[in-house]
Amino acid sequence: MLFIVAALMLLGVAMGSVAHAPLPVSLAAAAVIGVWLAVFAVRERRARHR
Template identity: 85%
Template sequence: MLFLVAALLLLGVAMGSVAHAPLPVSLVAAAVIGVWLVVFTVRERHSRRHSS
């Protein structure tokens, strides 16, 4: 339950900062996060295929 509260708090802080940032900054940050998530997913799938 505490984890959920902390996650919602962090989401609120992130959404609030995005609302005040210029659109190009928000788009660049979203692109960087998206690329990071894709790289993380590819690395996880690659490591699971080779470990099992």
């Protein structure tokens, strides 16, 4: 439960900062996070097959 509350608080802070950032900065940050998540998913999938 505490993890969910902390995640929601972090989401609120992130959404608040994105609302004040210019659109290109927000899109660049979203792209970086997307690539990071894709790399993480590929590494996890490879680790499970070994």
